[in-house]
Amino acid sequence: MAAVEPRLTLRGDSRVRRRRFVNRLAEAGAALAAFIAVGLLGIVVWSIAKRGAGELSWGFLTKDLPIPFSPDKGGIAPLLVGSAVLVGLAGLMALPLGVGIAIYLEEFASSRMRMVVQLAVDLLNGLPSIIIGVFVFGLLVYGHAQTAWAGSIGLAIVMLPLITRSSQEVLALVPRAQREGALALGASRWRTVLGVVLPSALGGILTGTVLAIARAAGETAPLLFVTSIYGRSIDWNPAHALPNATVQIFIWSESPDPADHERAWATALVLMMFVLLTSLIARLALARSRRRLGR
Amino acid sequence: MTEDEDVRAADTMAPMRPVDVASRQESPPQSVETVFDIQGLTAAYGPNVALRDVGLEISRNVVTAVIGPSGCGKSTFIRCLNRMNDDVSSFRHEGRILYHGTDLYGDGVDPVEVRRRIGMVFQKPNPFPKTIYDNVAWAPRVLGLKKGLDERVEKALHGAALWDEVKDRLRKSALSLSGGQQQRLCIARTVAVRPEVILFDEPCSALDPISTAKIEELIDELKDDYTIVIVTHNMQQAARVSDFTAFMYLGELVEFGETTRIFTNPNDRRTQDYITGRFG
Numbered sequence: 001m002a003a004v005e006p007r008l009t010l011r012g013d014s015r016v017r018r019r020r021f022v023n024r025l026a027e028a029g030a031a032l033a034a035f036i037a038v039g040l041l042g043i044v045v046w047s048i049a050k051r052g053a054g055e056l057s058w059g060f061l062t063k064d065l066p067i068p069f070s071p072d073k074g075g076i077a078p079l080l081v082g083s084a085v086l087v088g089l090a091g092l093m094a095l096p097l098g099v100g101i102a103i104y105l106e107e108f109a110s111s112r113m114r115m116v117v118q119l120a121v122d123l124l125n126g127l128p129s130i131i132i133g134v135f136v137f138g139l140l141v142y143g144h145a146q147t148a149w150a151g152s153i154g155l156a157i158v159m160l161p162l163i164t165r166s167s168q169e170v171l172a173l174v175p176r177a178q179r180e181g182a183l184a185l186g187a188s189r190w191r192t193v194l195g196v197v198l199p200s201a202l203g204g205i206l207t208g209t210v211l212a213i214a215r216a217a218g219e220t221a222p223l224l225f226v227t228s229i230y231g232r233s234i235d236w237n238p239a240h241a242l243p244n245a246t247v248q249i250f251i252w253s254e255s256p257d258p259a260d261h262e263r264a265w266a267t268a269l270v271l272m273m274f275v276l277l278t279s280l281i282a283r284l285a286l287a288r289s290r291r292r293l294g295r
Numbered sequence: 296m297t298e299d300e301d302v303r304a305a306d307t308m309a310p311m312r313p314v315d316v317a318s319r320q321e322s323p324p325q326s327v328e329t330v331f332d333i334q335g336l337t338a339a340y341g342p343n344v345a346l347r348d349v350g351l352e353i354s355r356n357v358v359t360a361v362i363g364p365s366g367c368g369k370s371t372f373i374r375c376l377n378r379m380n381d382d383v384s385s386f387r388h389e390g391r392i393l394y395h396g397t398d399l400y401g402d403g404v405d406p407v408e409v410r411r412r413i414g415m416v417f418q419k420p421n422p423f424p425k426t427i428y429d430n431v432a433w434a435p436r437v438l439g440l441k442k443g444l445d446e447r448v449e450k451a452l453h454g455a456a457l458w459d460e461v462k463d464r465l466r467k468s469a470l471s472l473s474g475g476q477q478q479r480l481c482i483a484r485t486v487a488v489r490p491e492v493i494l495f496d497e498p499c500s501a502l503d504p505i506s507t508a509k510i511e512e513l514i515d516e517l518k519d520d521y522t523i524v525i526v527t528h529n530m531q532q533a534a535r536v537s538d539f540t541a542f543m544y545l546g547e548l549v550e551f552g553e554t555t556r557i558f559t560n561p562n563d564r565r566t567q568d569y570i571t572g573r574f575g
Contacts, residue, residue: 111384177421180379181481185434185488186411195433196423 045272052269055262061270065232065243069257076267078234082242083271086148086227087217089238090155095209097156098163102205105164106171107193125161130221132157137225146227146241154222159212166208166286170201173290203289210282214275220246245271328355330492330522331376335390338371340383345371348390349548351541358514358523360537360554362530364574368546369526373494375399376524377413378406411438413492414485419501420477422469422484427461430469430480434488447487455483456513475506482513486521493517495525499532511536530570534558542566 012020059075066074101121105114132154140150174197182192198205227241228251235242245267252264331353338346345368353359361369371380378399380386392399399409422430431448440447448465452458457479461472469480478498485493495514499507514523514536527533533540534554541551542563550557550566561567568574 175421177417177419178423180415180417181421181423181484182434183382183407184377184379184410184415184417185437185484186407186414186490187434187437188407191437195437200424 045276048265048269048272051262052265052267055266056269060266064234065248066259066263067232068255068260073259074232074263076245076248076263076270078230078232078243079245079248079267080270081234081236082148082227082230082244083217083246085236085238085242086152086155086223086244087213089148089152090159090216091209091213093152093156094159094163094212098160098209098212099167099205101160101164102167102171103193103198106168107189107197121161121164124157125165127157128221129154129158129219130224133222133224133226136222141226146225146229148227148238148240148242151223151227151242151244152238154226155216155219158219158222159209159216162212162215163205163209166211167201167205170204170208170289171197173204174200203292204286207282207286207289210278211286214278214282217278218246218271218275220250223247224250329353330355330395331524332393332396333390334393336372336375336388336392337390338368338375338380338386338388340371341385345546346375346388347546349543350390351548351551353522353524354539355522356518356520357538358518358525358536359539359541360533361524361526361541361543362528362533362569363543363549364569365528367543369528369543370496372543373415373496373524373526376492376494377410377415379410379415381406411488412490413494414488414490415494415496416478416481416485416498418497420474420481422472422477422480424468424470426466427469427472427480428465431483431487434484438488440488451483451487452480454486454517455479456509456516457483473506475502475509478502478506478510479513482510482517486517490521492522492524495523495527497526497528499527499529507532530558542569544569 059073061075061080062077063073063075065076065078066072101117105117109117136150136154136157140153141147178196178200179192182196183189187195223244224247227244228247230241230243232243249264249267249271252260252267255261329352331351333352334350336346336349337344347368349368349372361372363369374380375388375392376399380388388400394409394413397404423433425433428448431451432444435441435444435447449458449462452461457476460476461467461480464471469477472480478501482493482498499510502510511532514525517523518538525533525536537554539552540554540557542549542557542561542565544565550561550563552562557566558570561570
């Protein structure tokens with residue numbers, strides 16, 4: 001039986017098969033790395049939820065901090081208030097400054113100045129947060145007293161590069177034609193920025209700020225030396241050291257009392273839910289405003 | 296083939312009214328006042344020279360068209376006239392642009408004030424993402440012309456032949472308008488600050504033929520009140536709307552003169568080749 005010998009074979013010899021195998025292997029490795037990232041997030045969320053959920057209750061969210069070793073379980077209301085004050089003040093400080101820097105970089109700076117300032121902002125972003133904590137401690141707390149003001153300045157330093165970068169990105173998306181249209185009407189550069197560029201960019205800038213807030217809410221190191229000795233009850237006054245979630249998680253996790261460990265897990269769960277949800281919502285909003293501008 | 300037929304033969308590109316330059320009745324107004332006196336203008340972006348030694352005079356209350364193939368420097372040229380190139384860091388220039396005798400690039404000249412007097416309408420309609428009313432009212436507000444703002448807006452929209460189409464929806468977003476309406480809104484926006492000159496940088500290149508015809512009619516009306524310079528790569532458009540035409544090629548001004556003459560009896564071989572569609 002004479003089989004027809006095809007002149008062209010597309011099946012590939014052993015070398016081709018080997019290359020295909022290596023290709024599959026590399027693809028599988030890369031996919032595995034991606035799955036590990038997703039898996040890690042899943043494991044972190046799951047383990048914290050599992051250990052923290054038992055303690056969660058309305059009372060836990062609304063009561064004052066517990067007295068150590070007392071049978072009364074207490075709650076974390078002062079931590080929520082304190083963290084909100086700290087992060088809120090930090091946002092109020094970092095937002096105008098960050099947006100101002102972004103406007104300078106995108107609208108006014110010469111290319112050389114832009115390079116220099118941008119590098120400084122990026123370096124600030126890479127600064128270890130414990131260094132920020134030590135810096136603020138040395139500058140404002142050493143020889144004085146712990147205050148929430150000092151803590152919020154530390155957090156503002158953390159937020160500043162994030163807000164600057166995200167605002168810059170949104171400003172760059174505002175079409176050049178919009179700026180030229182305004183300039184051609186005899187408007188000054190500043191009026192153009194104020195009247196035409198900023199209104200278009202506002203949504204994106206605000207969502208970038210929310211992302212930065214979510215990030216700052218999880219910072220411990222900048223607060224550790226400057227607002228860590230505080231009372232048990234709700235306090236809104238930024239001139240005092242205020243109870244706050246991250247430092248308290250640290251304190252509880254170091255405590256010899258197992259009940260404190262439970263509280264640390266539960267507080268971690270609350271903090272994590274806040275951070276995850278705000279980032280998720282802000283990212284969705286950011287994607288939306290980016291799409292709108294990109295049109 | 297007569298010159299006339301040559302022009303028509305080149306018209307196949309544009310689905311517009313037939314061009315009949317030779318029979319245009321009105322002759323350009325015999326204006327003597329020079330608005331722009333451009334002398335030896337050379338301009339470059341970094342190492343790329345975009346304009347070489349361009350010199351011409353632009354008169355008051357006439358339409359001057361600048362034509363030429365893509366990349367001939369016509370956009371660079373018109374953007375020099377209101378200093379829109381100031382923001383391009385690599386831009387530099389030589390020569391003088393006298394505006395009513397004052398060098399636009401001279402010492403102490405404020406580009407913001409230059410642009411207030413010399414407005415510009417761009418290639419793509421670029422209304423602000425605001426309401427129709429606010430698009431027109433924004434610049435007067437910024438410039439402190441708040442008195443009689445409503446009348447000013449209405450007049451500007453009338454001036455841009457847009458009032459009847461938008462008078463019932465002034466508070467709607469400008470982005471809800473069609474492309475042609477948006478471009479007329481941009482003209483209204485420019486007219487609202489009452490400049491002396493309006494520069495049009497290929498104002499119809501993004502528009503359909505009907506919208507284009509409306510803009511062209513509008514330009515014809517606007518020249519009673521404004522000095523107009525229009526850049527276009529559509530030579531039929533230049534033939535229809537302009538009184539004077541400048542033909543540019545590879546950064547040089549090849550020929551400048553009355554539109555009727557440029558299109559019927561060009562002096563330069565390159566002009567003739569271009570308007571007859573041999574290149575471009």
